Amino acid sequence: NAGVTQTPKFRILKIGQSMTLQCTQDMNHNYMYWYRQDPGMGLKLIYYSVGAGITDKGEVPNGYNVSRSTTEDFPLRLELAAPSQTSVYFCASSQTSTGELFFGEGSRLTVL
Amino acid sequence: DAKTTQPTSMDCAEGRAANLPCNHSTISGNEYVYWYRQIHSQGPQYIIHGLKNNETNEMASLIITEDRKSSTLILPHATLRDTAVYYCIVSLGGATNKLIFGTGTLLAVQP
Numbered sequence: 001n002a003g004v005t006q007t008p009k010f011r012i013l014k015i016g017q018s019m020t021l022q023c024t025q026d027m028n029h030n031y032m033y034w035y036r037q038d039p040g041m042g043l044k045l046i047y048y049s050v051g052a053g054i055t056d057k058g059e060v061p062n063g064y065n066v067s068r069s070t071t072e073d074f075p076l077r078l079e080l081a082a083p084s085q086t087s088v089y090f091c092a093s094s095q096t097s098t099g100e101l102f103f104g105e106g107s108r109l110t111v112l
Numbered sequence: 113d114a115k116t117t118q119p120t121s122m123d124c125a126e127g128r129a130a131n132l133p134c135n136h137s138t139i140s141g142n143e144y145v146y147w148y149r150q151i152h153s154q155g156p157q158y159i160i161h162g163l164k165n166n167e168t169n170e171m172a173s174l175i176i177t178e179d180r181k182s183s184t185l186i187l188p189h190a191t192l193r194d195t196a197v198y199y200c201i202v203s204l205g206g207a208t209n210k211l212i213f214g215t216g217t218l219l220a221v222q223p
Binding site: 004033035041042043044045048058059088090092098100101102103104105106 | 144146148153154155156157158161199210211212213214215216
C-alpha cells in the first residue's frame with residue numbers, strides 16, 4: 001500500500017507558467033483534499049472532493065483548479081503562477097466523513 | 113466549524129507525560145475534536161479524535177471536558193521523536209469531512 005502519492009516533490013516555476021500537481025491514492029477513499037502551507041503557518045484548504053465527479057472550493061481556491069475523474073486521482077492545476085503561490089502543497093484522503101485524513105509527503109513549489 | 117485556541121509552544125521532558133490543552137468554547141453538539149501532528153515539514157499525521165467520551169489509542173489519550181468546551185491530548189511517555197506541531201481541530205465531519213487547521217502548538221521534548 002503506497003497510501004497517498006504526490007508528484008513532483010519539488011518544482012520551480014516562473015511567474016505566469018502553469019503546472020499540475022499530481023495526487024494519487026490507492027486506498028479507494030472517496031474523500032480527497034488539497035491543502036497549502038505557507039512558512040510558519042497552519043494548513044489552508046484549497047479544494048476538496050467527496051467522490052469522482054464532485055469537487056468544491058475550500059478556504060483559498062483562487063488561482064487553482066481541480067478535477068476528479070477517477071476515485072484514485074485528484075490533480076491540482078495552477079494557472080498563471082504567481083509568487084504568492086510559493087508554498088508546500090499537501091494532498092490528503094479519507095475513507096469516511098468523520099475518519100482520519102491520510103496525507104501525502106507534500107510538493108514544495110517555488111514561483112520566481 | 114468551531115474555532116480552537118492552543119498555546120503557541122510547550123516544553124516537555126523526555127519520558128514524562130505531555131499534556132496539550134485546547135479550548136473550543138463554541139463547539140456544537142455534533143462537532144468532533146480531532147488531533148493531528150506535523151513533524152518538521154512532513155505531511156500531518158492523524159493522532160486521535162472523539163465526540164463526547166474520552167478516547168485512547170496506541171499513540172495518545174484524548175480527554176474532553178463534560179461541557180465539551182475544552183480538551184487535552186496526553187502523550188503518556190514523550191520521546192524526542194514526539195517533537196512536532198500539534199493541531200487541535202473541531203469539525204462537523206459530515207458530508208465533506210473538511211478540516212480547518214490553525215497554527216497549532218509546537219511541542220519541544222527536551223532530553
